[in-house]
Amino acid sequence: MSTELSEPTAVTATACGVREIRSLVTELTHRMDAHRRSRIAELDLTPTQAKALEELGEPKTARELAAVLCCEPPNVTYVIDKMQKQGLVERRPHPQDRRAKQLVLTDAGRELRLDLLRRMATNSPLDHMSHDERAALRDQLLRALDRA
Amino acid sequence: MSTELSEPTAVTATACGVREIRSLVTELTHRMDAHRRSRIAELDLTPTQAKALEELGEPKTARELAAVLCCEPPNVTYVIDKMQKQGLVERRPHPQDRRAKQLVLTDAGRELRLDLLRRMATNSPLDHMSHDERAALRDQLLRALDRA
DNA sequence: TATTGTTATACTCTATAACTATA
DNA sequence: TATAGTTATAGAGTATAACAATA
Numbered sequence: 001m002s003t004e005l006s007e008p009t010a011v012t013a014t015a016c017g018v019r020e021i022r023s024l025v026t027e028l029t030h031r032m033d034a035h036r037r038s039r040i041a042e043l044d045l046t047p048t049q050a051k052a053l054e055e056l057g058e059p060k061t062a063r064e065l066a067a068v069l070c071c072e073p074p075n076v077t078y079v080i081d082k083m084q085k086q087g088l089v090e091r092r093p094h095p096q097d098r099r100a101k102q103l104v105l106t107d108a109g110r111e112l113r114l115d116l117l118r119r120m121a122t123n124s125p126l127d128h129m130s131h132d133e134r135a136a137l138r139d140q141l142l143r144a145l146d147r148a
Numbered sequence: 149m150s151t152e153l154s155e156p157t158a159v160t161a162t163a164c165g166v167r168e169i170r171s172l173v174t175e176l177t178h179r180m181d182a183h184r185r186s187r188i189a190e191l192d193l194t195p196t197q198a199k200a201l202e203e204l205g206e207p208k209t210a211r212e213l214a215a216v217l218c219c220e221p222p223n224v225t226y227v228i229d230k231m232q233k234q235g236l237v238e239r240r241p242h243p244q245d246r247r248a249k250q251l252v253l254t255d256a257g258r259e260l261r262l263d264l265l266r267r268m269a270t271n272s273p274l275d276h277m278s279h280d281e282r283a284a285l286r287d288q289l290l291r292a293l294d295r296a
Numbered sequence: 297t298a299t300t301g302t303t304a305t306a307c308t309c310t311a312t313a314a315c316t317a318t319a
Numbered sequence: 320t321a322t323a324g325t326t327a328t329a330g331a332g333t334a335t336a337a338c339a340a341t342a
Contacts, residue, residue, distance in 0.1 A: 017282040018272045022180055024289040029177045031293070032170055048309085062324060072311060077325060091324095099318045099323040124166045128294060134165040137288040141172040144285055145179070146276060196332085210301060223333060225302060239301095247300040247341045 021144075031125040039119040043112060048079055053088070053113045059104045061094065088112060169292075179273040187267040191260060196227055201236070201261045207252045209242065236260060 040050045048069065055068045062076045069076065080103060083089045088109035094100035105113060126134065142148045188198045196217065203216050210224045217224065228251060231237045236257035242248035253261060274282065290296045 017279065017286060018269065018274050021274060021282060021286055021289065022272075024286060024293065025173065025176055025180065028173055028289060028292055032173065046308095063322090071309095073324065074312085074326080075310060078309080094323090097319075097323080099316095101324070121166065126166050126169060126292060129292060131165065133288075133291055134169060137292055138165060138169055138172060140281075140285040140288045141169065141176060143281055144176055144274060144277060145172065194331095211299090219332090220334060221301065222303080222335085226332080242300090245300080245342075249301070 028125075035123065035125050036120065039116065039122075042119060043116055045112075045116070049083060050116060052076075052079055052083065053105070053109065053116060056089065056103060056105050056109070057113065059092075059102045061100045061102060063100075065103060083109070176273075183271065183273050184268065187264065187270075190267060191264055193260075193264070197231055198264060200224075200227055200231065201253070201257065201264060204237065204251060204253050204257070205261065207240075207250045209248045209250060211248075213251060231257070 066073045066076045090104050092102045092104050094102050214221045214224045238252050240250045240252055242250050
């Protein structure tokens with residue numbers, strides 16, 4: 001206790017719940033991430049490939065994909081190169097702009113995407129919650145995000 | 149709608165809230181992370197250095213620090229090397245085990261650590277919530293984590 | 297023989313700059 | 320001249336393997 005006296009715990013008495021909530025949110029995120037990583041690993045995908053697969057439900061240009069992946073265009077080239085070698089995606093000429101390319105999932109890519117989405121919906125760390133409990137959690141999260 | 153018919157949304161009607169909750173939790177985490185990164189950047193620290201600084205409230209061996217940082221021992225050497233050059237931490241002989249080293253914060257390190265903890269408690273993305281709202285959020289999070 | 301911390305090394309991911317082909 | 324995608328390259332961060340000192 002003596003060493004903890006100088007900790008800013010006392011300073012922030014009014015904000016005392018913030019740390020606890022932070023750690024709870026962090027733990028929930030870790031669990032959800034672990035779940036996602038497991039489902040992704042079952043399909044031999046990296047997290048970025050999985051995100052790209054999900055986002056390519058409709059065709060996108062490399063720049064559009066870069067925007068949703070929050071990365072730079074060269075990284076899209078990097079990721080799509082590998083997915084193309086795996087036969088998951090094709091680069092087609094863009095119908096309106098000959099500089100651009102349309103990234104389109106192959107049949108195998110579409111199939112894998114649906115498989116991923118289906119797996120993501122199974123064994124969720126929230127499966128034990130009832131509908132009402134989830135609604136209550138959602139409402140509190142919306143309040144935290146100031147969107148209640 | 150025709151293309152979405154094959155999406156697993158319909159398959160998981162009972163789990164429909166899971167995706168929404170995931171995205172809300174993810175967004176809240178992003179906001180908290182952004183807040184943390186800002187506070188850390190104010191002190192010219194990297195996220196890993198900041199975490200190490202927080203964890204070194206009491207002295208630890210390199211392996212102990214590796215455990216809490218969820219990384220391998222060589223990375224602790226990597227991180228502590230830089231913090232030692234900055235005069236934040238010392239490597240002392242371990243009193244019980246001459247193979248090990250005790251990582252101990254210097255006065256400057258302790259001061260910076262308290263500064264970091266204080267800053268972390270300011271301008272939190274949860275500051276707009278009342279005490280009761282935070283308590284309700286905490287309870288729902290505990291329920292989600294099955295610790296209610 | 298096992299363990300601690302370090303060194304040497306390689307790999308992954310991400311970013312910037314320069315290039316090409318279009319616009 | 321500006322933009323789309325690619326290539327070349329460099330950097331941060333993390334991992335594994337081998338080593339010296341100690342248990």
